[in-house]
Amino acid sequence: xxxxxxxxxxxxxENGIFSGTLPAGxxxxxTQLASQxxxxxxxxxxxxxxxSAIGLxxxxxxxxxxxxxxxxxxxxxMFEVMAELEAxxxxxxxxxxxxxxxxxLLAAHEDCARSAQTADADAYYYANExxxxxxxxxxxxxxxxxxxxxxxxxxxPYRRLQLRVRNRMENSLAEHDRIVKAILDGxxxxxxxxxxxxIAVQGDRFSDLIAQIAAxxxxxxx
Numbered sequence: 001x002x003x004x005x006x007x008x009x010x011x012x013x014e015n016g017i018f019s020g021t022l023p024a025g026x027x028x029x030x031t032q033l034a035s036q037x038x039x040x041x042x043x044x045x046x047x048x049x050x051x052s053a054i055g056l057x058x059x060x061x062x063x064x065x066x067x068x069x070x071x072x073x074x075x076x077x078m079f080e081v082m083a084e085l086e087a088x089x090x091x092x093x094x095x096x097x098x099x100x101x102x103x104x105l106l107a108a109h110e111d112c113a114r115s116a117q118t119a120d121a122d123a124y125y126y127a128n129e130x131x132x133x134x135x136x137x138x139x140x141x142x143x144x145x146x147x148x149x150x151x152x153x154x155x156x157p158y159r160r161l162q163l164r165v166r167n168r169m170e171n172s173l174a175e176h177d178r179i180v181k182a183i184l185d186g187x188x189x190x191x192x193x194x195x196x197x198x199i200a201v202q203g204d205r206f207s208d209l210i211a212q213i214a215a216x217x218x219x220x221x222x
Contacts, residue, residue, distance in 0.1 A: 002043075009037055009047040011122070014157045017056055017067055028057060028065040054154045078155055083199040085148050086132070090191035093138035094183045101138035102184060108134045109180050116173045121163045124172075128159075131176060135195070138183070172198070 013033070016022040028048060034041045048065045051057045055074075058066045093101070108131040115124035132152065136145040152159075163169050175198040182190035 005039060006043045006046045006050070009033075009039065009043055010050050011160075012037065013047060013051060014056065014160070018157065018161055022067050024067050024069040026067045027063060028067065030064070054156060056157055075155075075158055078151060079158075079200060082148075082151050082155060083196045085144065085151060086135070086199050087192040087196040089135050089139040089141070089144055089148055090179065090183060090195040091188040092141055092144070093135050094186050094188045094191040096140045097138040097183060101134065105131070105134040105138060105180060105183065109176055112173055112176055116169050119169070121169060122160070124169055125160045125163055128163075128172070135179075135183070 013022065013028070022028065030041045030044050030048070033044045037044070048057060048059070052059050052065065056068055058068050060066055093105075097105070108127060111127035112124060112131055115127045129152070133149070136148045139145060163172065175194065178194045179191060179198060182194050
């Protein structure tokens with residue numbers, strides 16, 4: 001089973017959930033989804049399990065997979081914690097990064113810039129994943145890296161979605177510039193502050209994100 005197939009299925013089901021095509025409470029039938037996407041039930045089952053792990057769907061006895069109702073306060077709480085974890089990773093990375101870490105971080109940053117130039121939100125999201133993973137690697141703290149990756153996976157659909165908020169991709173790239181400079185300059189406090197601000201979803205940004213979710217759930221194009 002190709003990991004790429006599962007990823008594409010997962011992304012398409014996520015998009016259906018946030019666009020309102022798959023509303024909260026809807027049962028997701030494996031056979032129907034397999035037919036719709038022209039694949040076997042095996043990658044569909046794996047995609048649903050991944051979506052269940054991050055809370056977008058619920059696997060219920062005798063009912064199967066059901067689209068879950070999002071809890072905005074829970075999303076906000078997870079972003080708060082993510083902001084602090086990434087701030088810590090950035091501070092460590094600024095002190096501990098190697099030449100290999102530097103190369104990986106700059107390469108990921110360049111990939112983000114190329115995706116932003118083409119206004120491809122999905123391509124930017126995956127380049128952005130590599131960018132943050134490079135920071136976790138550069139922290140040289142295995143436990144911190146595990147926690148960052150676990151929460152990053154939980155927040156994946158919301159991080160993807162907020163890139164569709166107007167001007168978010170351009171602003172994100174500018175924030176990356178500050179993060180890279182602080183880490184490579186060895187400025188721990190600046191790296192922590194830049195990453196905390198980059199991840200924290202508050203005020204207008206959080207309102208925009210929740211409005212985007214609500215617009216999709218009500219069938220209004222985002």
